[in-house]
Amino acid sequence: MAMTKSSGGMGQTCYVYPGHPATPGLVTADVVYNRGIYMNGSITMDDGTVVTIWGYTDTSGGGMGGNQFPSPAMRVTEGQIVHTVLSVGNMWAHTVHHHGIEPSWQNDGVGHISWDVEGGTYTYQWRPAHAGTYFYHCHVNTVLHAEMGMYGALIVDPVPDPNDPPGTKRAFAGGPTYDVEAIxxxxxxxxxxxxxxxxxxxxxxDVGLNDLNxxxxxxxxxxxxxxxxxxxxxxxxxxxxxxxxxxxxxxxxxxxxxxxxxxxxxxxxxxxxxxxxxxxxxxxxxxxxxxxxxxxxxxxxxxxxxxxxxxxxxxxxxxxxxxxxxxxx
Ligand SMILES: [Cu+2]
Structure with missing residues (x-):
């Protein structure tokens, strides 16, 4: 794939490799998450200040989905094959990086070592091997995009223990049980x-991304x-x-x-x-x-x-x- 500078939506876009191919080795998924992008969200702080937020939408219900912050959580079971279908439409480039999961490089969502998704759709294929707490985030201009709110929780549950009563929740296989959860x-x-x-x-x-106040x-x-x-x-x-x-x-x-x-x-x-x-x-x-x-x-x-x-x-x-x-x- 040629590394080209995209003209991008803003006319001046450096270090973007937008030519995302089809997902290699795509197989049928156990779980599918559909994600779109919003860049027009906001949250209101306790002092009344309104701050712009970007994030992912859940587009599985059709349409663009709502502007949730943090982005809608993903919850899967250890060993499942998962597809995260990122549709950026006519937005500028973004990715989904499933932080702590270890997929192939093509599915890692780190733009500089694979590709950004600019225009259209890319399906990230991944399979969590370890139950636990993770999160997903955008890896395009990461310092800014993560700060802007482009992240959501990613929870991997263990395969249920057949010796446990139905409905038992464990942090990981053989790990402690719990009744109530906070994320x-x-x-x-x-x-x-x-x-x-x-x-x-x-x-x-220099836009000041080294200076956090x-x-x-x-x-x-x-x-x-x-x-x-x-x-x-x-x-x-x-x-x-x-x-x-x-x-x-x-x-x-x-x-x-x-x-x-x-x-x-x-x-x-x-x-x-x-x-x-x-x-x-x-x-x-x-x-x-x-x-x-x-x-x-x-x-x-x-x-x-x-x-x-x-x-x-x-x-x-x-x-x-x-x-x-x-x-x-
Ligand atoms: Cu982004």
Whole structure:
């Protein structure tokens, strides 16, 4: 395939290899995810500021799908053959990179070593080998596109154990069971970045993508200043005696530290692999794209405030905080 510079939608598009071919070795899938693109989304912060968001839509219902942030989750079972059908239509180039999954290079969605998808559709074929917590994101002008919100959760469940009662949920084969699940993708937002165009910096100009000054700190797409404390699907409501699995995803660029309001977490897996032995830290520090699977079994009713601190990558100073709650009744 010739490496050509595309004229692109914006007339000045460097380092884009748009000639995506048919997927090699395409076989019938067990699961299909259809994804489109939006670049006209927004979220409203607790102080009223509206920030532009880009992401993937779920186009399986026909049409373009809604503008969800984070993008709609994918959930598959270990060993399944999965197709992610990315249709960019007449949008500029994007990809889907299933972070932590290990597909062939043609299906890895890393534009610079395979191809960007510019115009039309590409089917990513992949097969998860390890149960755990992952996420998917765009890998075109990655520093910007991931910041703009082009990511979603990717959960790989183990094959159900035939000796388990039906409906039993496990973090991984032979791993701990859980009753309640939280998926917390923690991220920081620098509003200045969210005004940049799709190809900002790709032609070599300095557009400031080395200078991150976040003003907002979010949990799974919701402002962690106040809203995430009670947001449905983020704040956890459980009863005493239940077991909670927190799937913690560091979706930002600054290092983060999470604490669970006095609850003791048992970290059972990281980055899609079980730990040899669980660890019981009082806090967990995570770097960009790291994931930690944490089991929590509260021993008393109450409200526990979960705190995520975002630390400057050079000074280590805490530059922001996001919070949510675990309510145990
Ligand atoms: Cu993109």
């Amino acid at each position: 917390w993708a923690c991220d920081e937002i620098d509003p200045a970045w969210h005004t940049l165009p799709w190809n900002a910096g790709t032609c070599g100009g 976040p003003k907002y700190f979010i949990i799974t797409g919701v402002d962690g200043a106040t809203s995430a404390l009670t947001a449905p699907g983020i704040a956890v409501n459980m009863t005493l005696g239940q077991t909670l699995l927190v799937r913690y995803i560091c979706a930002g660029y600054f290092p983060q530290r999470i604490t669970f309001g006095g609850l003791t977490a048992t970290v059972v897996a990281s980055d899609g692999r079980p730990l040899p032995t669980p660890i019981y830290p009082t806090s967990i520090e995570a770097c960009s794209a790291e994931r930690y699977d944490c089991i929590l079994k509260p021993t008393a009713t109450g409200t526990y405030t979960v705190t995520v601190e975002f630390m400057h990558w050079i000074t280590g100073a805490v530059v922001g905080t996001a919070r949510t709650r675990i309510n145990v009744a």
